[in-house]
Amino acid sequence: MFPDSKIPEGPLAEKWDKHKFNVKLVNPANKRKYDIIVVGTGLAGASAAASLAELGYNVKAFTYHDSPRRAHSIAAQGGINAAKNYQNDGDSVYRLFYDTIKGGDYRAREANVYRLAQVSVNIIDQCVAQGVPFAREYGGLLANRSFGGAQVSRTFYARGQTGQQLLLGAYSALSRQVAYGKVKLYTRTEMLDVVIVDGQARGIITRNLITGEIEQHAAHAVVLATGGYGNVFYLSTNAKYSNATAAWRAHKKGAYFANPCFTQIHPTCIPVSGDYQSKLTLMSESLRNDGRVWVPASKETAERLRKGEIRVSDIREEDRDYFLERKYPAFGNLVPRDVASRNAKMMCDEGRGVGSSGLAVFLDFADTIKRNGADWVSQKYGNLFDMYAKITGENPYEQPMRIYPAVHYTMGGLWVDYNLQTTVPGLYATGECNFSDHGANRLGASALMQGLADGYFVIPYTIGDYLAQTPPKPVTTEHPAFKQAEAEVRARVQQLMSINGTRTPDDFHKALGHIMWEYCGMARTAEGLQHAKAEIQKLRREFWSDLKLAGTEAEMNQALEKAGRVADFLELGELMVDDAYNRNESCGGHFREEYQTPEGEALRDDENFTYVAAWEYTGDNRASVLHKEDLHFENVKLTQRSYK
Amino acid sequence: MSWITKTFSSSIGRKIIMAVTGLFLCSFLVVHLVGNLQLFKADNGVAFNAYSEFMGHNPLIRTLEIVLVLGFGFHIYEGLALAAKNRAARGNQGYVVDHIEQNSSWHSRSMALLGSIVLFFLIVHLYNFFGSLRFTDVPRDANGNEDAYALVLAAFKNPFYVVLYVIGQVALLYHLLHGFSSAFQTLGLTHRKYTPAIKFIGYGFSIIVCAAFAAMPIYFFFFK
Amino acid sequence: MAGSNPNAKPMNLTLKVWRQKNRNAQGSIVDYQVKDISPDMSFLEMLDVLNEDLLRQGEEPVAFDHDCREGICGSCNLFINGRAHGPEPGTTTCQLHMRKFNDGDTITIEPWRANAFPVNKDLSVDRSAFDRIIQAGGYISVNTGGTPDANEIPIPKEIADRAFEAATCIACGACVASCKNASAMLFVSAKVSQLALLPQGHVERKSRVENMVAQMDKEGFGACTNIGSCAAECPVGISLENIAILNREFLAAKATSNNLA
Incomplete structure (x- = not known):
């Protein structure tokens, strides 16, 4: 039987308020008797740890970074949505809710998304009170911009560094609680397993990344805020350390994993320049407001360009194909991320890609520069142009940028109920590491909103409901489950160290990335996915027999850290493939070539797939079991997205 | 520790002492220079000796002298203490390759060295003039004033002293080129409108004062 | 490959890298050769190449801090040829590209030096x-919670x-x-x-x-x-x-x- 998603009864707009009233409260004097572990210190983790500590709980916060402030939330550029309607342009909580549900291609829970839209307004108030320097108008009030094709201006921003400023706000709140002694901070400490005592999450096992020590930590509840798993693809816009280990360990201990195949591919990234490439760099999609996307109209021209026989400037206007403007006259270059990405891939597949690899399309500002001048462009996009120049060595004012889609965000994640609790009692998941709010596709500027909503305004209420039903007795690491979990972690680390083969962790990671990108990337087929599954299984066997490491486990050993993460990616990758194979429809970021409209657009199958696919782990090398949580749409009508 | 000692033993507090005493010493340089300009008056030292006599015996000046000594004392002590603290903060293991010259000027990094040269100069300078005037019997001129002018003349005919004094002024010049505007920065007296002016005045001040002081031994050595 | 300068030749470099086992150990500079470095690589990708080589030979890779590799997380921190983050102004180590160096160059790479930043291992320091x-x-x-409306002030x-x-x-x-x-x-x-x-x-x-x-x-x-x-x-x-x-x-x-x- 599928676990209860605990969505409150009643009208959509009243659900959250009612629920807040119905959840049990922990007596203020008892709060200090509860310990909570928060893993991850990005937006979702830092905000949760700080808010819980403010309430009086004892919090232990863990990060594998040297400081909480390095979490990858820091790299988010564009902004954060909130239904403030400061611009008087018709925005409302309902509209933000509606846009998010539609943008997610009707694969998210109405109740969760509505709550997200409701608390979005509080987030902005909170951040401003913390001293987050959002952009302002000359009158001193907050500025907004329209983002990701939204019809209203609801995005708050701090130049191109919104994620940084929001994270530093949450980090400052966290730091304050560390100073008060309410949060104990563990830096350079990686969670390697969750400990389940009598069916409830009661602690974690960690490895100190400097000394290699394996340690046990007990608490009344565990919150995972460990981010997404985009690095399964090896190349992504995620940070190098971003990984799925915490979520995957939780999954193996009983937490269902939902919609793993829902990954977002961002259209405006700097293309791969060689095999050595270690990560991809995103450039804000705001560039598509003024840049025009094109490729040469013919394969021959593209080929001559790639070989360097002609230059871009030699290609006449009529020999250029502004394919987004051609195919989607209404939205043009501003079509949603998934559509823009898929079309770029189609052009390259047709042999019309540019750059020496042929895996890029142009993003051209020549018209805008002609119209408004280079200064205007520099004012608006200066930092992005500089970044592009730094990385590619090319001057984007003089020649068009080359862009290509890259993995950016994972909508899937640990299944959680309305309280953000996973299928393991006492184990919660917040931010990108849960699956909850974005459906099959996330809208721009919504990731920051969700991370902070979960951490500041949802988990502080919902975790109390669980703790109020847990006796306020101290929890310790005495229980044999801790010893056993630690022994398993040690055994696994030692196993990795003792393989003594010939291939490095990065080598396996790259191989996995190639499989995932080729068969489970922007376009998927049943045949390709089956092939990928076999390939991943083969690669996994090779990994466990041919991995090469050096040094010891009792010291700082970055290759060992990497190996553990790659081992988990090798399992998660297979589940993603299973999920993509199971979902016989196209929706949002999941595009199955078999399921498309005659015009090549994603074709949903609402009759059979209006559900959350939640996978249960059943053991090593055994098929995961699929559980379906049916999605009910009582407030919005399911329609085919159209951007023509 | 009281809040006062705590304030002035903090890193910024020490810097504030350096800045305040430094600017005070700059004001002393002005007074000293204005008085000494009388050396250039073609009266064989009459005016200079009168000025010197006044400075040596006026009770107000003698009181200010104590303040001056304290100013020097704090500036030197804090300077050396800061230099030691800062060296310790760097640690024992330095960089194998360090191209700090690519991101900062030599004189800004060499304030302790330059200050030490100035200090050495100062000791010699005090021995030459202040010591003789204060602690020995110096012959008097026609007006009954101690003949300080004769001391100057004697000293600056000695090439060793001339070279030393010029070196002292060059060191002072570089010390002031950084120190003057740096003091304003330390006291937080910056503003996008006025800081450029402070920097300009600082450069002008340093060059004019040091050039004028350096001109004295040179003038006496070659032209007297 | 697809970089600015398709004719740019791969480079061979000599690296002088600070190696130090742990906080209490003595460290020293060790010389390494890296070959076929593309000018389009970032500095850290060049170090990745070195580390992959070292690991394949069974040697311990050089420990260094890095994460986002897009200049915002602040993790990377190398002292390169006598300059913090290398010779390029306004650039973090991860955004420094090898096209700023020449074939045959010797590059010295050290950790941040300060008493308050002890070395964890090799090039990684405790900040x-x-x-x-x-x-x-x-x-x-x-x-x-309980904060005033964002536009209040x-x-x-x-x-x-x-x-x-x-x-x-x-x-x-x-x-x-x-x-x-x-x-x-x-x-x-x-x-x-x-x-x-x-x-x-x-x-x-x-x-x-x-x-x-x-x-x-x-x-x-x-x-x-x-x-x-x-x-x-x-x-x-x-x-x-x-x-x-x-x-x-x-x-x-x-x-x-x-x-x-």
């Missing part, structure tokens, strides 16, 4: 002192922009590493002036600067002598003006606060 300084007061004491755009500029500090530590006094004043001043500029920060203005400076001293950083190396090497362009603001805030707080301790 937790920065966290402790922020914990001493680098925040506005507001709990979650208008803030002049110019002030908001200046606060933002200060707030862009990535805490990489290049300021400390390049300062001959190992002073952390630029880092501390960026946070102090961000919060001193904003009206929200005024409530705790005095205690904040007093506590943060006290913690900075306790960590063993040196004192600022206004040399300017920090701002010259800062990858995000934090200005020296912030240090003046810090000094001003400190002086005003000490002179007028009710804190007698």
Whole structure:
């Protein structure tokens, strides 16, 4: 039987308020008797740890970074949505809710998304009170911009560094609680397993990344805020350390994993320049407001360009194909991320890609520069142009940028109920590491909103409901489950160290990335996915027999850290493939070539797939079991997205 | 520790002492220079000796002298203490390759060295003039004033002293080129409108004062 | 491959890398050769190549900190050829590209050097002192919830922009590493002036600067002598003006606060 998603009864707009009233409260004097572990210190983790500590709980916060402030939330550029309607342009909580549900291609829970839209307004108030320097108008009030094709201006921003400023706000709140002694901070400490005592999450096992020590930590509840798993693809816009280990360990201990195949591919990234490439760099999609996307109209021209026989400037206007403007006259270059990405891939597949690899399309500002001048462009996009120049060595004012889609965000994640609790009692998941709010596709500027909503305004209420039903007795690491979990972690680390083969962790990671990108990337087929599954299984066997490491486990050993993460990616990758194979429809970021409209657009199958696919782990090398949580749409009508 | 000692033993507090005493010493340089300009008056030292006599015996000046000594004392002590603290903060293991010259000027990094040269100069300078005037019997001129002018003349005919004094002024010049505007920065007296002016005045001040002081031994050595 | 200069030839380089087993061990410079380095590689990708080679040969890879590789997380921190983050101004190590070097070059790579930043291993240092300084007061004491509407306090755009500029500090530590006094004043001043500029920060203005400076001293950083190396090497362009603001805030707080301790 599928676990209860605990969505409150009643009208959509009243659900959250009612629920807040119905959840049990922990007596203020008892709060200090509860310990909570928060893993991850990005937006979702830092905000949760700080808010819980403010309430009086004892919090232990863990990060594998040297400081909480390095979490990858820091790299988010564009902004954060909130239904403030400061611009008087018709925005409302309902509209933000509606846009998010539609943008997610009707694969998210109405109740969760509505709550997200409701608390979005509080987030902005909170951040401003913390001293987050959002952009302002000359009158001193907050500025907004329209983002990701939204019809209203609801995005708050701090130049191109919104994620940084929001994270530093949450980090400052966290730091304050560390100073008060309410949060104990563990830096350079990686969670390697969750400990389940009598069916409830009661602690974690960690490895100190400097000394290699394996340690046990007990608490009344565990919150995972460990981010997404985009690095399964090896190349992504995620940070190098971003990984799925915490979520995957939780999954193996009983937490269902939902919609793993829902990954977002961002259209405006700097293309791969060689095999050595270690990560991809995103450039804000705001560039598509003024840049025009094109490729040469013919394969021959593209080929001559790639070989360097002609230059871009030699290609006449009529020999250029502004394919987004051609195919989607209404939205043009501003079509949603998934559509823009898929079309770029189609052009390259047709042999019309540019750059020496042929895996890029142009993003051209020549018209805008002609119209408004280079200064205007520099004012608006200066930092992005500089970044592009730094990385590619090319001057984007003089020649068009080359862009290509890259993995950016994972909508899937640990299944959680309305309280953000996973299928393991006492184990919660917040931010990108849960699956909850974005459906099959996330809208721009919504990731920051969700991370902070979960951490500041949802988990502080919902975790109390669980703790109020847990006796306020101290929890310790005495229980044999801790010893056993630690022994398993040690055994696994030692196993990795003792393989003594010939291939490095990065080598396996790259191989996995190639499989995932080729068969489970922007376009998927049943045949390709089956092939990928076999390939991943083969690669996994090779990994466990041919991995090469050096040094010891009792010291700082970055290759060992990497190996553990790659081992988990090798399992998660297979589940993603299973999920993509199971979902016989196209929706949002999941595009199955078999399921498309005659015009090549994603074709949903609402009759059979209006559900959350939640996978249960059943053991090593055994098929995961699929559980379906049916999605009910009582407030919005399911329609085919159209951007023509 | 009281809040006062705590304030002035903090890193910024020490810097504030350096800045305040430094600017005070700059004001002393002005007074000293204005008085000494009388050396250039073609009266064989009459005016200079009168000025010197006044400075040596006026009770107000003698009181200010104590303040001056304290100013020097704090500036030197804090300077050396800061230099030691800062060296310790760097640690024992330095960089194998360090191209700090690519991101900062030599004189800004060499304030302790330059200050030490100035200090050495100062000791010699005090021995030459202040010591003789204060602690020995110096012959008097026609007006009954101690003949300080004769001391100057004697000293600056000695090439060793001339070279030393010029070196002292060059060191002072570089010390002031950084120190003057740096003091304003330390006291937080910056503003996008006025800081450029402070920097300009600082450069002008340093060059004019040091050039004028350096001109004295040179003038006496070659032209007297 | 697809970079700016398809004719740029791969480079062979000699690397002189600081190797140190752990915090207490003696370290030394070790020479390595890397071959076929593409000019389009980032500096860290070049180190990845070295590390893959080392690991295949069964040697321990060089430990170094890095994460986002797009210049914002502040993790990467290498002292390259005598300069914090290398020769390119306004650039973090991860955004430095090999096209800035030439075939046959010798490149010396060292960790940040400061007493307050002990070496963990090889090129990785412990910068937790920065966290402790922020914990001493680098925040506005507001709990979650109950905050006024975001537009309640208008803030002049110019002030908001200046606060933002200060707030862009990535805490990489290049300021400390390049300062001959190992002073952390630029880092501390960026946070102090961000919060001193904003009206929200005024409530705790005095205690904040007093506590943060006290913690900075306790960590063993040196004192600022206004040399300017920090701002010259800062990858995000934090200005020296912030240090003046810090000094001003400190002086005003000490002179007028009710804190007698």
